[in-house]
Amino acid sequence: MSRRGRAALGLLALAAAVGCGSSSALGGDGGDGAAPSEAACAALEDDYLNALAVAKSCTPGAANQCAVAIDRATACKCPDFVNVATDTLARAATALEQSGCPDACTGACALPKSATCITRIEGSSCVNVTSTMN
Secondary structure, eight states, X not given: OOHHHHHHHHHHHHHHHHHTTOOGGGTSSSSSOXXXXXXXXXXXXXXXXXXXXHHHBOOTTOTTOSOEEEEOSSGGXXXXXXXXXXXXXXXXXXXXXXXXXXXOOOSOOOOEEEEEEEEETTEXXXXXXXXXXX
């Protein structure tokens, strides 16, 4: 099974546990409000960031690339642009948001006005374009 497939299966199991009110999959003791473990939070964030990377993959030069605006599930819920808002991304965001894991928010967001598709060594991806203020 591919890494993406394994990540999706792991995400579904965690999302099901979160949806059922159990925190045991997240390192808690089953619903007493205990915070999830660092490892569980790292896994949820990794699943989200992997899904975000897939949603940001694009084809340079193709029409209508990187035009879907979203609010990130991490980093202060800052605005971002993706190529395709996938169900996997939505499930990963919901699992992370409902987990009780802390957000490493620095208190400030760059405000992108759009995004463009850029080719990098690891593949093509949407990169936000921000306005500069004088």
